[in-house]
Amino acid sequence: MGKPWLASIEYIRGVAMLGVVAIHAGSQYLLLNPTPNVHLVALFEVVSRFSVPIFFFVSAFGLFYRMDLNAPFDYGKFLRRRFKAVLIPYLLWSTFYLVHDNWYHGWQLFPDFDYAAEIYAFGLAKYHLYFMVILIWFYVLMPAMIFFVKRMTPARLLLLLVAQVAFDYWSSYCAGASENLFMKWRLNWLVLHYVFVFVFGGVLAVNSQRFFAWCAAHKKRVGATFLVALTALTGWYYWLIYVRGFSAEAAVNTAHQLSPPGIFYTIAASLFLFTLFQFGRLPAPLKTFLSVLGKNSSFVYLAHPLTITYLTIGLGKLGLIMTATNALIFYAATVVVTLSVKLMLTRFVQAFR
Numbered sequence: 001m002g003k004p005w006l007a008s009i010e011y012i013r014g015v016a017m018l019g020v021v022a023i024h025a026g027s028q029y030l031l032l033n034p035t036p037n038v039h040l041v042a043l044f045e046v047v048s049r050f051s052v053p054i055f056f057f058v059s060a061f062g063l064f065y066r067m068d069l070n071a072p073f074d075y076g077k078f079l080r081r082r083f084k085a086v087l088i089p090y091l092l093w094s095t096f097y098l099v100h101d102n103w104y105h106g107w108q109l110f111p112d113f114d115y116a117a118e119i120y121a122f123g124l125a126k127y128h129l130y131f132m133v134i135l136i137w138f139y140v141l142m143p144a145m146i147f148f149v150k151r152m153t154p155a156r157l158l159l160l161l162v163a164q165v166a167f168d169y170w171s172s173y174c175a176g177a178s179e180n181l182f183m184k185w186r187l188n189w190l191v192l193h194y195v196f197v198f199v200f201g202g203v204l205a206v207n208s209q210r211f212f213a214w215c216a217a218h219k220k221r222v223g224a225t226f227l228v229a230l231t232a233l234t235g236w237y238y239w240l241i242y243v244r245g246f247s248a249e250a251a252v253n254t255a256h257q258l259s260p261p262g263i264f265y266t267i268a269a270s271l272f273l274f275t276l277f278q279f280g281r282l283p284a285p286l287k288t289f290l291s292v293l294g295k296n297s298s299f300v301y302l303a304h305p306l307t308i309t310y311l312t313i314g315l316g317k318l319g320l321i322m323t324a325t326n327a328l329i330f331y332a333a334t335v336v337v338t339l340s341v342k343l344m345l346t347r348f349v350q351a352f353r
Contacts, residue, residue: 003065007277008274009294010290011291016058017294018293022331023049029324032315042234050270057197060138060200060202073143093302122185123189127305128305130189134191138198148199165263171186171258172259215279232264277290304335
């Protein structure tokens with residue numbers, strides 16, 4: 001008998017997508033406003049920092065939730081299905097952004113072979129595509145992920161977390177610039193930056209019944225932990241600004257998801273959102289909204305930078321300044337326009353079937 005479908009996973013994907021768009025809308029706000037509101041920057045760029053790593057969490061949870069670890073693993077079949085769902089869209093969207101942006105800037109439409117290879121290998125065609133490169137590497141390494149998940153104990157999971165914090169700290173704050181392409185672009189492909197959250201999602205999925213029971217019994221504790229983790233990350237951001245004298249942009253680039261507080265914030269957010277969506281009493285309209293977001297999250301994730309580009313052009317032609325109010329409208333418009341395009345495309349395709 002198959003395991004029941006989990007709406008909570010779909011809802012988390014929708015919320016994570018909103019977070020990714022917030023980060024990139026916030027980047028436009030920082031770019032176009034020399035004196036940004038630091039509190040709005042915190043909302044865009046710090047509160048939403050769980051959004052990228054939590055995608056790895058739910059991806060692993062979804063994979064391991066329906067997997068029988070005692071059955072033989074058909075690696076070839078797995079890769080064919082995953083690559084069809086991820087690799088082909090990655091290559092198509094990378095090519096689209098590469099050609100579009102070069103055309104937009106008046107550059108050569110397609111670069112030479114060596115540079116093109118670097119772009120495709122490290123997700124450089126657009127600033128958000130590195131996520132898909134890392135996800136593809138996780139798929140390639142799936143036998144190793146299964147090996148670790150099957151043998152993971154609470155003590156080993158804790159050791160893995162300690163190793164994760166240490167490695168991410170070194171990679172983020174200690175490792176210098178390098179001419180070696182694999183080191184230079186390590187944040188764009190190296191799964192070691194996110195291996196804990198992926199394995200953590202897999203372990204919880206394999207032990208889903210105990211995990212569900214634990215969440216239901218500790219809802220208040222999960223919520224309190226999330227608030228503590230959020231306070232720690234945002235508190236560090238404000239300390240960097242008001243005590244250390246960092247700019248908002250520098251503070252954001254320091255208090256990110258790979259920092260020690262950022263890692264714990266990701267874990268706390270994963271548990272909190274799962275508990276909220278699995279056991280919380282959500283109004284029916286909110287469930288419908290989250291479901292629509294989750295079902296269309298992949299397209300919105302892939303296409304929203306294009307929307308950001310042309311909305312930014314529109315702001316310039318209208319002579320509008322990226323104030324805090326306009327930044328919020330800009331963010332909402334990015335989500336609404338991109339989601340509306342996806343829904344219209346879906347209806348158009350269905351009409352011709």
